[in-house]
Amino acid sequence: MGLGGGTFLVQNKVLPGAYINFVSAARASANLSDRGYAALALELDWGVDGDVFTVENADFQTDSLKIFGYDYISPKLKGLRDLFLNAKTLYAYRLNSGVKAENTYATAKYSGIRGNDLRIIVSANVDEPTKFDVVTMFDTVIVDNQTVTTASGLVDNDFAVFKKTATLEVTAGMPLTGGTNGTVVGTAYQTFLDKVEAYSFNTLGCLSTEETVKSLFVAFTKRLRDEMGVKFQTVLYNKTADHEGIINLKNAALDAGANGTDLVYWLTGASAGCAVNKSNQNKLYDGEFEVYTDYKQSQLAAAIKAGEFVFHKVGEEIRVLDDINSFTSITVDKNDDFQSNQVVRVLDQIGNDIAVLFNTRYLGKVQNNDAGRIAFWNDLVSYNKQMEQIQAIENFVSDELKVEKGNDKKSVTVTNPVTPVAAMAKLYMTVIVQ
Template identity: 55%
Template sequence: MALGGGTFLVQNKVLPGAYINFISVAQASATLSDRGIVTIPLAMNWGPEGKIFTVEQADFIKNSQKIFGYAYTADELKPMREIFLHAKTVHFFRLGTSGVKAANTYATAKYPGTRGNDLRTVITANENTTEQKPLFDVATFLGTVQVDLQEGVAAITDLKANAYVDWKSSGTLSLTASLPLTGGTNGTVADSDYQTYLDQAEAYTFNAMGCTESKATITALFAAFAKRMRDDVGKKFQVVLFQKLADYEGVVSVKNGLTSDKTSTALIPWVTGVIGGTAVNKSATNMTYDGEYDVDTDFTQTQLENGIKEGSFMFHRVDEAVCVLTDINSFISITDEKSSDFSSNQTIRVLDQIANDIAVLFGKKYLGKVPNDAAGRISLWNDIVKHHTELQDIRAIENFSGENVTVEKGDTKKSVVVTDYVTPVNAMEQLYMTVYVQ
């Protein structure tokens, strides 16, 4: 006869036996999340239309031609290179719809766009071909670079799609020196594309969002989106826009254009990468611009001061280098509840880190899982204190102790109320020094 055994919830078993529970020792999961995740919509000549696709920095360096249709060093990829200087992961969105795929007798480009017109197919006789059984080597070229070769192919149906073309399902292969794909066009960028992008972006997590469109209606749309997501949804990120003085900590307003075009928005990708990629315990103040553009820094000292007062993110020249003047956002309306600290992007990075990390912690570890009793609230308190201690260890906040956090039962049995006092650290920006000469 079998003895009792298994696991137990309460000690109410009848049969003799061993009832054993195996439980992982509780581990605090209140770790700091990584930064460096950004998103941006851009017009492109190659790539999927109308949907967000994610690219890692290493993939961009290795596979830029497959992803964007151009070699890493191509001028067409300058915005991508700019954003990846300081971002690790980018959620791209290709603007424009109703683009046309280039095609020829045998193949159709993988994506719509003008880059497809640089594709061509070359069909030569395979070394094992015979009159009775002709075999072909089918190569795909992008410009002058061979990007695919399939050898010993007897029929078009034997061809396998590659990263650049899809082969047609019918037709007869024949020797072809070079047959270009033609008819590829880019889709027209409409204002509605930006709304489509924002709708999709809600499902993603990121630290910063950029928009290179300077039209007032579009920048207002992005500013409103950021405010709604930050204040109503609780998703904390900053949006980088061109000369959009929104008076809001979630909007970074870039003032500088280029020497060749003072109204150019070309610096938006670089700033987006910096805003999203700067560590929580760092500031972008005085950071050297390491991109490829010639930045317009034709500002007087008074104009630089006024730029700071109006909430502009600006570049200025320091000897031969172009540097960030000060790491600020567009918030300027100081109140008792919102001090001037909220205009500092370093402060916002700390506050956003806390908000995002604690929201993830609560959602994954506590929501619907941990009872709202004294022990459960102590566990939540421990995790928050551990998280903040890590922030203090890396000098992102200061003067923190467990006494700064209280976790109490809310008005209902299901709610908890957290009161949290933090003091973000900012980098030194002004030196006031008095030297006495004896």
């Protein structure tokens, strides 16, 4: 459904939808939606080609072999294990598409080099010698076993698509061969962003080190947040962006074979999974990568001022220094509150939830009269009280929330003052000796 959404300067929008501005005030039954949704584009040895596929945390733990081609404990899945420490759902996309491995009896379900680790074993059935037992093996694991008279009776499984016209003959194990990963073409990231735009997620991750790719993700994030009203944040490695939607990760991963950006996995999951009333500040890095933390205090202070998200060493532990994003250009309308990811999560939650409320319950369904606006006001008050109850905001005053008729018969204007709550970060203490 082509609804409008985003921010507004004047009430001149053409498309129906929810247009929501966030500005800083001068200083002197809607439900809260779930968090934990992440999106990531990956180079894989096995998996769905050409489309976004959904992986739940529980499915990753139990079905990683058929989804990604490796057992859960494989070193190849270290990054994804980091992500799923905090994320509950991943919208994944495979950037590379190569050739599917095959042999006389079957073709691998997906392209990639992992298809070369499949084998088909055909043996005569002990009880019915006229029939064949057809076993599909992935490395040393039996993943499928069928008893048939001819190949036409074989049913495709999670790993192999059988050639129904093949003639079955006893074989101790015929490997599939010719599988290749393919390379990541220049348009792969753009294709991913085009496809993932239809999904609702809290945090988008980018593992690329190429400046053109990172700039593409920045532009995508700004367009969706600022023009379309889709509120999420994007994690990038070493990318200055000066925007509250971009989290600029400073630390590199030092592991052998790591490309430096592997900490994006953990941070994407931690950002997506962080509750609206919580902060990742001082959060323990409990992942599997070796983190570069050789920074002086002056460098850490400079990183904070530059809008860089930094891990630092506290004793033997690696912890988040401050839960901030890349925004640094403070103005009267957008103050330093917007540097805090906790504040941004609160505002994003409000923006997303109220847009869903309006678009599903009120748009085209409720009259724009006093009764309709009062009903909308009541829902907004109820929503704000929920946010206050979980300590995401404080000092909410229902009388300050205004729902009024806009400049035309179809428009409604809402003024919703909120005070986001932030976690304690600094202690200033005076000890008085008497």
